Amino acid sequence: MSVVTLLGVNVANNPAKFTDKYLFEITFECLEPLEKDLEWKLTYVGSAQSDSHDQELDSLLVGPIPVGVNKFAFEANPPDTKLIPDDELLGVTVILLTCAYDGREFVRVGYYVNNEYESEELQNDPPAKPIIEKIKRNVLAEKPRVTRFNIKWDSEATAPAEFPPEQPEADLVADEEEYGAEELAEEEEAELAEEAAAVGEATGADKDAAMEGVEGENGAVDEEELSDDGSVDIEGESEDDLEEEELDGDAMETDEMEVDKPAVPAAGAPSGAPAPQADAMVH
Incomplete structure (x- = not known):
């Protein structure tokens, strides 16, 4: 179980000019005290052909x-246009x-961005x-792709197993509080319906066998030492008891973000959780 759960991300200035800054309102829940800060980063994929054009737009330490x-x-x-090929500036x-x-990275949210005149x-x-000054961007915030990773937090008890055990399909259903959980449930229901139709008149044992092998993905990134500079202090009293809340999320997919240019879905913005909140202050 993750100590920190992402509840919602709102893209505040969307759509906007290509040269405008990105502004996100991020809501998350922390279940136990943490010894270190959280490090947030925003990366722009400059080309679908090579990651050499990727740009880290900004990073921020949040804590305690x-x-x-x-x-x-x-x-x-915004991204530096000099680092983006001219034929990659427009489009998705x-x-x-x-x-x-x-x-150790524990959550990643990917958004498609459509750039056009x-x-x-x-x-x-x-x-x-x-x-450049006549290009506008539209972050397709209604359809984020959320990937979560099991990591070690402050105690050894939270460290993921070296060889994770097989997980039943029910483990793929996210908690109601997780960002993007609602649409995941709908997608799984549709998948199960398709599998049931394919099985047809098979026996109950055959149906069970057809549904085996569905596993959740676990992982972690290499460890790095974080700097204490540029921290964000979050003010507010701790709460021991929180009511279970339901987040109106959007699509969550456990696969990592693909950079191939897809069809552009409708724009929108996922909502955050209506829970007691402690606002962040930037020094």
Whole structure:
């Protein structure tokens, strides 16, 4: 079980100009006191062909973290256009919002971003050299892809097993408080219906066998030492007892974000959890 659970992310300034800063309102819950800060990062994928064009737009240390539900604002700089190929400036790309504890990434939220000219005239007849100031971006916040990783927190008891045991399909159903859990349940229900139709008149034993082998993915990144500079203090009293809350989330997929350019879904913004919150203050 994760000590920190992401409850919601709201893209505050969306849509916006390509050159505007990114602004996120992030809500998460902490179940027990933490010895270190959380490190949040925003990465812009500059090209679907090579990760050499990826840019870390900004990073932020948040802490100390009180027990309970916390909320803070994360502002990140726009990407440097000089590091992006001209033929990759327009169209669909990806941004990745990640959080790590003690150098170990435990959650990653991927968003598709559609970059296009503001005017229909330029959209129909784009110039050979992109006009940056006339490009607008739209973060497709309604369909985030959320990937979670089991990591070690402050105690050895929280360390994931070296060889995780097989997990039944029920383990893939996220808690109601997890960001994106609601749509995951709908997707699994549809998948089960398809599997049932494929099984047809098979025996009960055959049906059980057909549903075996569905496993959740666990993982962790390499450890790094975090700096104490640039911390964000979260003020607010700790809460021992929290009511179970339901988050209106969007799609959660446990696969990591693909950078191939997909069809563009409708834009929107996932909502946060309506729980007692401690606001963050940036020094």
